Amino acid sequence: MMKEELFISGRNIPNVDPYLNIWHWQIPIYLYLGGLAAGIMFFAGYFTIMRKEKDMETTVKWAPFLVPGALVVGLFALFLDLKHQLYFWRLYTTIRLESPMSWGAWTLMLVTPLSFIWVASYMKELFPKWDWKFNILNKAEALAIKYRKSMAWAMMLLAVVLGVYTGILLSAFNARPLWNTSVLGILFLTSGLSTGLAASMWMSKSKYERKVLSRLDLIMIGIELFLIIHMLMGFLAASEVQIEAAHLFLGGEFTVVFWVFVIILGLVFPATLEVLELKGFHIPVWIPALLILIGGLVFRFVMVEAGQITRFLY
């Protein structure tokens, strides 16, 4: 029988402690939309470089229409999260190499305009009646079309930086043991790529395109499941605080939401549907796509919420 009990009566500061969970819904929304944007941009760039614009029309031309919107909404959520909002411009008066948030701010400064230019370069092709009204805009459009391939390379590269950054933003905090794993950068990138593929897949009307996207998505889901197992194994083999962090998902308070909504409904079940579809069964594409999109969102919420209750013990 345990003879010893440990009581810690910690701080009791009404306006400080309840607020140390300082990140609320804005951050997971922002991380999710950033990942989604990265996923769409990556594959739009990839299929452009592979000269598949015709076969993969939705992925290259239509899905990127979601990106500027996703980024603007994401950035607005981030802005709402700031407590000293009038000073947000301070992000852009300095470059802090050691701060992931500084990397992210500057990446978004490059990615967001690029996503607008990409969409603009396809306006006339997709909407023949579109008119830029000003001659200078027409000239700019011609320039954008001419350099589309360079833009595709830039988009792929920046999409990887953006996707990895959404994970590193969390993993850089060693004070929150659940986040403090280097797997998180690549895991959030993979999840972002998967949600991007799901969005393109949902929008596409071409059977061939959906098949290609669905195969890629299955690979992403496979990698994601592997990385999640990898992450939990890493925690269980680490120190006390990280073992406790892993137990939030292995019997603790986030177990149900994590396994049901992220793993089963967000990854395993849609992957099964995708396999069935590839085998010839008819499954409406919106079902796996929607499940993947919701699973990715829940995953961000779970990680941000759960991470903030993990801490060093002393």
Add this chain to the structure above:
Amino acid sequence: MRYAMAIDTKKCVGCGDCVVACQTENNVPHGYCRDWIVENVVGSYPNVEIELRSERCNHCDNSPCVRCCPTGASHIVEGGIVKVTHNMCIGCGACIQSCPYDARYSHPDGYVDKCTFCDHRLAKGQSPACVAVCPTNCLYFGDLEDPNSDVSKALKNRKWKVLAPEAGTKPQLYFLT
């Protein structure tokens, strides 16, 4: 110069004078604080031990809050004191997440606030407000590089510990045990 503080957990009675002194000295808004008392009780009756700790920012040598700050508002000044420039802080909360000691809080005016080791008092040759008022003299402050400073002398003859050394932050609050 390396400022540090030693806290004698055997002499502290947990009166909270350091907390009130800090709130008064630094105009900390009502319901907030930059330092606080932790009561750590171990054991079950009749073998119970209590440890009282007056805690605040550890002014770490390897400070994650300064590294993760995207604007440079969090910075280190002479003597290793970690400070926040209010009109550079955007209130993103990254430094609050990065602190293993939960030593930072979001000020109602938006910026992040924390202990400064009362550097405005140090400039006048005074000790931090919490140290100055402690009725049991359990707080020792000074320059670690000066062997005759209060903190160096306190650490010389006593056993001490730091909190969560495994966090790798090289904290500069030493708890005499």
